[in-house]
Amino acid sequence: MNAYRLHRRFILLGASAAALSACLKPRPAPTSGRELRMSWWGGSSAHKATLEALRLFEEKHGIRVRGEYTGFAGHLERLTTQIAGGTAPDVMQINWYWQTLFSRDGTGFYDLSKLRDKLDLSQFDARTLSMGTNKGVLNAIAVSNAARLFYLNQTTYQKAGLSLPTTWDELFARGPQFKTRLGQGYYPLDGLFLEFIALARTYVVQGTGKPLINAETKSLNCTRADMYDFAGLYARMTRDHVWPSAQVRASYGNVAQQEMRPWINGQFAGTFQWNSSIDKYSDTLAAKQTLALAPYLLRPGAKDAGMMYRPAMMFAVNAKTPYPDESALLIEFLLNDPDGIRAMGLRRGVPVSKAARSLLNKEGLITPIQQQSEAQLAAAQINVVESPWFEHPRVRDGFQDILEAMGYGRLSEREAGDRLYDDINAILHRVVR
Numbered sequence: 001m002n003a004y005r006l007h008r009r010f011i012l013l014g015a016s017a018a019a020l021s022a023c024l025k026p027r028p029a030p031t032s033g034r035e036l037r038m039s040w041w042g043g044s045s046a047h048k049a050t051l052e053a054l055r056l057f058e059e060k061h062g063i064r065v066r067g068e069y070t071g072f073a074g075h076l077e078r079l080t081t082q083i084a085g086g087t088a089p090d091v092m093q094i095n096w097y098w099q100t101l102f103s104r105d106g107t108g109f110y111d112l113s114k115l116r117d118k119l120d121l122s123q124f125d126a127r128t129l130s131m132g133t134n135k136g137v138l139n140a141i142a143v144s145n146a147a148r149l150f151y152l153n154q155t156t157y158q159k160a161g162l163s164l165p166t167t168w169d170e171l172f173a174r175g176p177q178f179k180t181r182l183g184q185g186y187y188p189l190d191g192l193f194l195e196f197i198a199l200a201r202t203y204v205v206q207g208t209g210k211p212l213i214n215a216e217t218k219s220l221n222c223t224r225a226d227m228y229d230f231a232g233l234y235a236r237m238t239r240d241h242v243w244p245s246a247q248v249r250a251s252y253g254n255v256a257q258q259e260m261r262p263w264i265n266g267q268f269a270g271t272f273q274w275n276s277s278i279d280k281y282s283d284t285l286a287a288k289q290t291l292a293l294a295p296y297l298l299r300p301g302a303k304d305a306g307m308m309y310r311p312a313m314m315f316a317v318n319a320k321t322p323y324p325d326e327s328a329l330l331i332e333f334l335l336n337d338p339d340g341i342r343a344m345g346l347r348r349g350v351p352v353s354k355a356a357r358s359l360l361n362k363e364g365l366i367t368p369i370q371q372q373s374e375a376q377l378a379a380a381q382i383n384v385v386e387s388p389w390f391e392h393p394r395v396r397d398g399f400q401d402i403l404e405a406m407g408y409g410r411l412s413e414r415e416a417g418d419r420l421y422d423d424i425n426a427i428l429h430r431v432v433r
Contacts, residue, residue, distance in 0.1 A: 036326055039068040039082075040093035041075040046347040050334075053343035057333045063326050083108075090321040091330055093143070096311045097388035099134050104433050106135030110317035113138040115328035120336050123353040131311055131385065141331065142311035144349030146276035147377055148198050149307075150294040151369075153285070156186065156269035164294045168203075171297060175242035178269070187244050189237075190268035192257060193407070196243065197399045199272045200230045202306040205384055209303025213387040213395070218432040219425045227424075228417035234403055235413045244268065246407030258284045270294070275373035276312040276349030282369065293372045296380060305380040310388075312349045350374055389432055398427045 174188040237243035406416040
């Protein structure tokens with residue numbers, strides 16, 4: 001990006017921030033003389049809720065907080081520049097796998113376990129804490145956890161006279177049934193290559209009972225035959241009309257999945273999507289279309305549910321902040337304090353904090369489909385904790401490039417399986433440090 005465009009971008013960001021801040025109540029004057037900086041990404045509703053929460057924090061604790069917020073696009077690049085230049089904010093919203101980028105040895109962020117007198121860690125379960133721990137250091141705390149679940153268009157399934165699938169074989173059967181009963185343009189499940197990669201990972205992990213990636217060996221935690229299954233799943237689902245082919249999806253243009261006409265009108269009748277963001281998919285459905293949470297599909301004899309269950313986003317503290325106690329106090333307010341909980345609401349998904357869940361449940365703010373999703377996650381057998389390297393951009397792009405090549409006929413199913421095994425292992429050996 002050239003200097004003019006970069007300058008213009010930050011002018012526009014500043015103008016948007018000023019307009020949004022103008023809608024909020026006046027900020028109280030700080031009494032402590034200390035000022036924190038906090039950065040995050042999100043949409044306008046998340047920005048507004050967070051700014052209101054910061055105002056309440058300032059009012060309660062007399063500590064000024066300067067918000068730095070953007071959309072998701074470009075946020076990582078901006079934070080990378082700040083961290084490299086020693087200008088990172090005191091408190092940062094980060095993605096789970098960013099720990100591999102900024103804290104490979106565990107020292108990139110402040111150890112939150114040293115701040116437990118200001119931050120009540122008992123509100124978070126052991127699994128959640130472990131996913132923010134690197135080399136024995138608690139680098140970050142999850143705001144919310146998320147997993148990809150099967151959400152299906154109940155209206156379309158009823159139109160076809162079919163029940164929601166409860167097994168992989170039933171899902172495979174729905175493709176031909178949809179085609180026969182509803183027509184060529186109807187599919188039981190849809191998604192980008194990114195969604196399919198997550199789906200195929202689940203399928204393989206259910207068979208192996210192990211994370212797909214082993215960071216210690218810098219390699220795939222499975223056999224070549226498992227990668228044949230990975231490629232074979234895509235071939236079967238597109239061949240049998242279960243999942244739209246690359247050519248079919250491309251014909252609708254480069255638009256967000258939830259904004260595609262076949263999704264809106266119920267022709268693409270399902271998605272394997274994060275429970276933390278499912279509302280934006282249900283919100284775009286045409287009138288009288290109903291989205292339902294389907295049973296989580298399991299392979300016969302599955303050793304684990306294979307759910308990709310991980311933090312949707314996390315809060316971390318700058319390792320070099322001059323205000324570690326105040327930073328911890330801010331996170332405590334946002335995640336565990338009733339005023340902060342109410343202000344934040346569900347803008348970052350259903351909170352992990354026990355205190356937040358209890359309050360939001362009591363006040364009826366968690367929607368029925370979110371409650372069902374949380375219940376499904378609580379009941380699932382999830383012992384496998386995936387490596388964050390699975391979501392590293394180079395690894396993700398490696399999977400996608402190979403599936404795209406197969407989807408457009410440039411690789412056979414067998415060739416794609418070999419490439420998945422050989423190329424992803426090679427990428428892991430290069431990027432894992």
